[in-house]
Amino acid sequence: MAIVKMQKVGIIAHNSLREELISMLHDEGVIEVRAAGEFIEVDHSEVMYKEAELLFAINTLKDCADKQTLSACGKKTSLENIVQAAKHTDVNHIVAELHALEKQDTDAARQLQELADFKELITPWKGLTSLSQNSESTTSVQVFGMFPLAIEHKLSDSMTQSTKRSVLTKVGETKNGLGAYSVIMWKADLAVFNEIATSLGWTNVTLPSLDGTLPAVAFEEATMKEKSLREALSVNVKKRQKLAVELPNLLKVKLFMQWLDQKQEVREAMGATDSTVTILGWMPAKAMEELDVKLEKLSPAIALMKVKPDKGEEAPVLLMNRKIFAPFESVTGLYGLPLSSEMDPTAALSPFFILYFALCLTDAGYGAVIALIFGTVLLVTKKSIEEAKLFWLLFFGGIMTFLVSIPFGGWFGLTPEQVPAMLTKNTAEGLMFKGQIWNLNQQSGIDFLQNLSLTLGITHIFFGMFLAGLHKWIHGKKAEAFWVDFTAHILLGSILFYAFAPAEIKEIALYALYGSIAVMVWGKGYGAKWYLRPISGLLGVVNFGIGMISNGLSYLRILALGLVTGAIAAAINQVAVELGNLFPVWIGIPVIIVIFLAGHMVSIALNTLGSFIHSGRLQFIEFFSQFFEGGGRGFSPFKRTL
Known part of the structure; x- marks a missing residue:
């Protein structure tokens, strides 16, 4: 339960040391800088524009980079390499070339769309062999139109009767049953x-200006132009791929610009006079002495001092747990710091979370697969616990599931009859897996898991009450801790004493139970006036009882999920066998x-997600409600990240 103690500090230095001080603090990464003076609005539009241009180049080249380049982007780098990349990478040239390529691609895409539309328009007219020049000097005219093929004879007959000097020629057809016609x-x-013609369904068509070129020739010319444009697009793709080799350097430049932004934020947060600058912030109290020594080495004209926090100001929160508990910080973080x-609930929730996770699965085979998958990922990526807390948590969860599930006989939904005899044993309750103690296919096994879930739930809830009282006790609220929180434990102890007391002291145990109830009624009324305390306490006890019932029953979800996981696994096996039996052996297997x-x-993916969610829910609702509020702000130090 480790929240690092934080101290608000102030650093005062001579103006001339400003940049050296900022660089040193950036390297140390131990202080979260807060505003030390009035906010001064600074125009960052030019910097933001450059950062946006850099991001455009990075996002564009990510889509074009090969696997080797992308692999190089993921490798760790050094401060020297980042500074070198920032000095020697010609970002402006890369961005300008990418913009030029983007404009070319945009123009080419527009032209390709225009050509596609043009070809679609003239496709029915490719059979046209002549074009009449429709001008005032001629006595004839050529018109084009679309007409239903099914009633072409009606149009032809009508023209024969009314416009005998006209010639109707079918040039082509469309897919929707229309014909393309030329009439002279x-x-x-x-x-x-x-x-x-209009009364029969004729639609006039105006062909695009072809400058005397026949549609078939214009179609071929458009096709050739399309080919040329697509070749140009291919060339541009290769140019981007060539530029993509600069992607690792661009990412380093991006990181360098982030550092510059961080430093600028600190400059703007500084308080300043004619001769001094002041930095306010929070830092781990234990790091003050070391930082003071380094500031002294930088210059005697720098002073580090403790500062009293403003009224109502909350210190930032930094969790520091042992490695075995650190993966569970990912669970705490889901709820809130x-x-x-407050106390850090991480260590307190960890044994319950991982046990509930395992019991919700109750399948050793699933646990082995989960551990294998995440163990392999961690081995390949070489991620430490601090770098991949969630993956380590799931890895540990897989191991715990494997160990916890063996006594329940969960192995991919298989029954003992479906596995080799060397893996089974005969018991009074029938055939079981080796190592199996309880059979969830029988009522006795279900009853055990049900009772285990309720027992764990009551233990969990009372442990939360104990933590609430302990926190109050440590912070000097001993009376409140005893009356409000610890009286519930006295009642629990008296109930257990009465339940297990020998017959000869049963009456004494009963009086002890009555006494603990009276003490709890008085305790739950803590804070009320003495004459109202019994009534307030009685209401508090009733509320406590209702809460215990509702919260306790919530832990039956462990039983439900444990049974469902086995049922789904068994159903998968049955479906596989039944479908396999429909085919010959060489296909069925x-x-x-x-x-x-x-x-x-x-099933593993879905049940792992469900187990994680429900295990977390039991922490967040039933457990945290006893002692934990949350809502802290994480410690965000001014730090150079690589």
Whole structure:
């Protein structure tokens, strides 16, 4: 339960030492800087624009980089390499070239769309062999239109009767049953033709300006231009791939710019006079002495001093747990960090969380797979506990699931009859797996898990009450701790004493139980006036009883999830076998294997998620409600990150 003690500090230095002080604090990374003076608005638009341009280049090149380059991006680097990249990477040139390529691609995409539309328009007219020049000097006119193919004969007959000097020619067809037609007629017949043809379903079409080129030729020219544009796009892709080798350097430049931003934020947070600058902030109290020595080495003109926090100001929170508990900080973080005045619940929740996680699964095979998957990931990535707390938590959860589930006989939903005899044993309750004690397929096993869930729940809740009282006791609220919190434990002790007391002292145990109830009634009324305390306490005891029932029953979700996991696993096995039996043996066996593997991997994923969520819920609702508020602000030091 370790919250690092924080101290608000002030650093005063001569103006001339400002940049040296900022750089040194950036390197040390032990102080969270807070505003020391009035806020001064500074125009960051130019810097923000440059950062946006850099981000544009990075995001663009990430999509073009090969695996080797992306692998290089993920490797750790040094301060010297970052500074070197910031000095020698020509970011402006890369950004300008990418913008030029983007403009070319945009223009090419627009032209390709225009060509596609053009080709779609003239495709029905590719069979057109001549174009008439429709001008005032000619006596004939050529019109184009679309007309239903099914009633072409009606249009032809009407033209024969009304515009005998016209020629109807079908040029092509469309997929929706329309024909593309060309009509050459005398200009004098145009009005009559329009009236007749329109009434039958004719639609005039204006062909694009082809400058005397036939549609078929124009179509081929458009196709060639499309090919040329696509080749240009391919060339641009290769240019981006060539630029992508600079991606690791661009990422280093981005990190360097983040450092510059951090330093600028500190400059703006500083208080200043004509000759001095002041930095206010929070830091771990135990790091003050070491920082003071380093500041003294930097210059005697720098002073580090303790500062009294403002009224109502909460210190930032930094958790520091032993390695075995550190992975569980990811659970605490999901709820929220503790306030600086609270205790860290991480160590307290850890044994309960991991045990509930295992019991919700109750399948040793699933636990082994979870441990293997996350153990392999951690081995390959070489992530420490601090770097991958959640992965380490799931790795430990897999191991605990494996160990806890063996006594329940959970092995991928298999029954003892389905495995080799060397893995089973005969018992009074029938055939069981070796190491199995309880059978969840029988009522006795279900009853045991049910009672275990309720017992763990009551223990968990009372432990939360104990932590609440302990925290008050440590902080001087001993009376409140005793009456409000510890009287519940006295009652629990008296109940257990009465339940297990020998017959000869049963009456004494009963009087002790009555006495503990009276003490608890008086205790739950703590804070009320003496004449109202019994009534207030009685209401408090009733509320306590209702809460214990509702919270205790909530732990039955452990039983439900444990049974469901086994049921789903067994159903997957049955489905695999039944489907496999539908095929010949040489097909059926691979079908069974595929369904078995795929089904159980999905089941492992879903049940792992469910177990994590419900185990966390029991911490957040039932456990934390006894003693923990949360809502703390994390410690965010001014620190150079690599």
